[in-house]
Amino acid sequence: MKRTDYSDIFLTESREHVSVINEALLALEAEPDNSTAIASVFRAVHTIKGMAAAMRYTGVAELAHAMEQLLDPIRSGDQKIEDDTLQLLFSATDGVERGVEVAADDGEPLDASAIIRRLNAAAALGASATDSLNVVIRLDAAAPLPGVRAFLALREARELGTVMGVHPSEDRLGDDDFQGTISFWLDSTVSPEIIRERLLAVGDVIDVSVEAAGPEVGVEEMGTGGSPALRRGRFIRVDLNRLDRLVNQMGELVLVRDRLRREVGPSANPGLEEAVALAARLISEMRNEVMRVRMVPAGQVFDRFPRLVRDAARALGKAVDFIVQGSEIELDRTLLDEIGDPLVHLLRNAVDHGIETPAERNAAGKPELGTLRLEVEREGSGAVIRVSDDGRGISRDGVLEAAVARGLISPSTAAHLSDEEVFRLLTRAGFTTSARVTDVSGRGVGLDVVANRVRLLGGSLDISSQPGRGTAFEVRLPLTLAILRAMLIRCDGVVYALPLAYVSETAEVSAADIRAAGAGEVFLLRGEPIPLIRLHSLLGVEAPPRGTNVVAVVLELGDQCIALEIDDFTGQQEIVVKEFDSTVDTLRIFSGATILADGSPALILDADSVFSMAAGAAFPHS
Amino acid sequence: MGRTVLICDDAIFMRTMIGDILKQAGFEVVGEAETGLQAVKKYRELQPDFVTMDIVMPDMGGIDAVREIVESDPAAKVLMCSAMGQQALVIEAIQAGARDFVVKPFQPSRVLEAVQRVLG
Numbered sequence: 001m002k003r004t005d006y007s008d009i010f011l012t013e014s015r016e017h018v019s020v021i022n023e024a025l026l027a028l029e030a031e032p033d034n035s036t037a038i039a040s041v042f043r044a045v046h047t048i049k050g051m052a053a054a055m056r057y058t059g060v061a062e063l064a065h066a067m068e069q070l071l072d073p074i075r076s077g078d079q080k081i082e083d084d085t086l087q088l089l090f091s092a093t094d095g096v097e098r099g100v101e102v103a104a105d106d107g108e109p110l111d112a113s114a115i116i117r118r119l120n121a122a123a124a125l126g127a128s129a130t131d132s133l134n135v136v137i138r139l140d141a142a143a144p145l146p147g148v149r150a151f152l153a154l155r156e157a158r159e160l161g162t163v164m165g166v167h168p169s170e171d172r173l174g175d176d177d178f179q180g181t182i183s184f185w186l187d188s189t190v191s192p193e194i195i196r197e198r199l200l201a202v203g204d205v206i207d208v209s210v211e212a213a214g215p216e217v218g219v220e221e222m223g224t225g226g227s228p229a230l231r232r233g234r235f236i237r238v239d240l241n242r243l244d245r246l247v248n249q250m251g252e253l254v255l256v257r258d259r260l261r262r263e264v265g266p267s268a269n270p271g272l273e274e275a276v277a278l279a280a281r282l283i284s285e286m287r288n289e290v291m292r293v294r295m296v297p298a299g300q301v302f303d304r305f306p307r308l309v310r311d312a313a314r315a316l317g318k319a320v321d322f323i324v325q326g327s328e329i330e331l332d333r334t335l336l337d338e339i340g341d342p343l344v345h346l347l348r349n350a351v352d353h354g355i356e357t358p359a360e361r362n363a364a365g366k367p368e369l370g371t372l373r374l375e376v377e378r379e380g381s382g383a384v385i386r387v388s389d390d391g392r393g394i395s396r397d398g399v400l401e402a403a404v405a406r407g408l409i410s411p412s413t414a415a416h417l418s419d420e421e422v423f424r425l426l427t428r429a430g431f432t433t434s435a436r437v438t439d440v441s442g443r444g445v446g447l448d449v450v451a452n453r454v455r456l457l458g459g460s461l462d463i464s465s466q467p468g469r470g471t472a473f474e475v476r477l478p479l480t481l482a483i484l485r486a487m488l489i490r491c492d493g494v495v496y497a498l499p500l501a502y503v504s505e506t507a508e509v510s511a512a513d514i515r516a517a518g519a520g521e522v523f524l525l526r527g528e529p530i531p532l533i534r535l536h537s538l539l540g541v542e543a544p545p546r547g548t549n550v551v552a553v554v555l556e557l558g559d560q561c562i563a564l565e566i567d568d569f570t571g572q573q574e575i576v577v578k579e580f581d582s583t584v585d586t587l588r589i590f591s592g593a594t595i596l597a598d599g600s601p602a603l604i605l606d607a608d609s610v611f612s613m614a615a616g617a618a619f620p621h622s
Numbered sequence: 623m624g625r626t627v628l629i630c631d632d633a634i635f636m637r638t639m640i641g642d643i644l645k646q647a648g649f650e651v652v653g654e655a656e657t658g659l660q661a662v663k664k665y666r667e668l669q670p671d672f673v674t675m676d677i678v679m680p681d682m683g684g685i686d687a688v689r690e691i692v693e694s695d696p697a698a699k700v701l702m703c704s705a706m707g708q709q710a711l712v713i714e715a716i717q718a719g720a721r722d723f724v725v726k727p728f729q730p731s732r733v734l735e736a737v738q739r740v741l742g
Contacts, residue, residue, distance in 0.1 A: 108693075111696075144706065144724075144725035144732075145704065145706070145708070145709045145712060145723065145725055147709045147713070148709045148712040148713055148716065148723055151713050151716060152716065152722065155716065173709070173713065174709045174710035174713055175709075176707070176709075178709075201739070201742070202739075203722065203735060203736065203739055
């Protein structure tokens with residue numbers, strides 16, 4: 001048989017092995033300790049190496065060999081697989097895939113020298129710490145064909161690591177208007193000094209700056225396929241501050257859009273009307289796109305959870321089946337980063353306090369393997385993250401007992417509370433029903449921290465539980481930090497927005513039930529005294545005389561509750577938060593401004609400030 | 623003995639000029655080619671240490687010649703000689719495997735710097 005007779009078999013088999021490698025690498029990414037996955041990567045790489053060598057596809061064989069070298073100490077357990085190593089292996093696998101295709105096609109042989117060097121460098125280092133660097137190269141103004149020189153510099157940089165975010169873009173380098181400065185991101189294991197030296201040696205380069213990259217955000221186009229190339233998408237790195245400025249300006253543009261609509265209205269000039277409508281639509285679309293730029297799939301944060309749950313379960317002798325759903329749903333990057341820790345807490349709690357030991361489960365007639373679910377769903381313009389287990393559930397009586405013992409509620413109140421209200425007690429500061437200290441959940445840092453963090457993000461936390469059946473925590477979040485759910489209230493004829501996350505309830509209080517307490521006033525809500533503050537006095541406007549009934553909104557921050565007396569409610573709405581211009585001497589009580597659906601502007605009340613101002617007004621607090 | 627060079631350009635004037643610069647710097651011009659085809663053939667015969675390659679030549683242009691040369695010898699060191707305004711072509715040549723470039727009219731110092739980088 002001639003070599004070409006084998007190439008079909010080679011191609012088919014190699015493709016299979018490449019997909020085995022990809023799947024195993026993905027498994028490793030979620031679970032770096034997965035020794036089965038490491039073994040399958042190693043086996044598949046080894047097989048490809050042997051086949052490619054037999055076919056004299058040297059490039060592929062050498063690349064596979066380099067991968068094998070890097071994998072060997074990991075397979076033998078001498079080294080842990082780091083994320084950098086994984087990413088390098090992903091790139092190398094892409095290289096193998098390409099190499100296999102072109103080789104079998106008798107195309108140009110694979111030149112994998114750059115990636116092989118990186119694999120070797122990583123293998124030699126043992127740990128493959130790559131640095132993210134921001135590189136700027138300035139060329140001599142007198143350099144002939146500066147674009148070509150820049151291209152050479154890029155080629156050199158690619159020998160040193162992975163180049164991304166090239167500016168100006170590479171295909172513009174052939175244009176006449178290239179200005180002689182090129183910048184890009186370089187992920188490299190090579191030291192900055194050597195990078196500088198090598199790039200200066202490219203010729204016509206007068207200056208190279210190599211600096212550690214600042215905060216970054218990966219903007220990914222998600223592919224639908226499963227290959228790592230598609231999965232990781234093409235991306236550029238953008239300074240988060242720039243994005244924030246863009247989002248902010250977008251917010252302003254939205255205000256202008258609304259104003260434009262109002263000002264033009266039905267016009268005698270249909271052309272103008274049409275143009276305004278078109279501009280308004282484009283601005284809306286653009287806003288959505290700009291918001292989307294900040295979005296990343298939840299999986300980027302969730303990917304580390306399976307390992308964490310497994311470790312916690314192992315440490316506690318629990319058997320847990322952890323199911324993650326909705327990883328592909330996109331959330332604001334900052335939001336995701338912020339919600340990561342609270343979720344870790346909820347997951348650990350579930351493993352520690354929710355799910356019983358196999359023996360207990362057995363005795364209760366449940367399957368020994370407990371189930372823990374982490375699910376993300378879109379809901380309206382926000383998202384719900386649900387952490388639920390099928391464990392022992394929360395005991396209503398246990399919570400009440402602990403709450404009474406800590407003086408949080410009176411025994412008489414305890415009887416009237418709904419389940420929801422009982423579970424909400426769990427989010428009061430320092431509340432815990434667990435007397436045990438464990439390595440996994442610790443003690444004291446409880447749900448109050450989780451609830452506060454969620455609230456700071458403009459979200460809410462709901463708890464539901466059935467004894468013996470399990471517990472579910474639902475975290476509701478806005479899709480992005482720039483959009484907030486707000487309650488609209490009126491005071492002295494002006495509408496204000498109050499972030500709904502801080503509103504625990506609304507109340508209509510009979511004026512007769514309001515009592516003086518110290519310098520202030522309180523009323524009893526389900527037997528508990530709540531300080532009542534007139535929003536008028538905080539805003540410095542004159543308060544009208546009271547009628548027989550008072551409208552109040554009860555705010556909750558941590559374990560404190562206060563009630564704000566207002567004129568009335570005008571509804572609920574999603575608002576786009578526009579930060580304040582702090583050059584103006586405004587009341588501290590406002591955190592920003594927004595534009596309402598009817599086009600009128602409104603100030604946003606800052607709950608934190610309301611609380612501290614209330615405290616400043618010398619209110620007694622129980 | 624100096625390093626050996628093969629000079630490829632369809633204009634005698636250019637070959638002479640670059641040849642003089644290189645000879646003065648101690649290089650040995652072992653051959654000259656007027657077309658891309660000749661360049662490929664002579665490279666195989668002479669196995670020079672490096673090649674200077676014009677982009678526009680009859681009978682196979684410089685870029686295709688680079689491609690063929692580098693394919694047969696991945697270690698081949700080729701220096702492209704280009705005119706102003708040919709950046710897109712030079713980039714193509716570099717993608718085909720050329721190591722560096724100089725721009726006409728030749729300045730001896732620039733040519734020699736580029737040769738050093740190519741041989742580096």
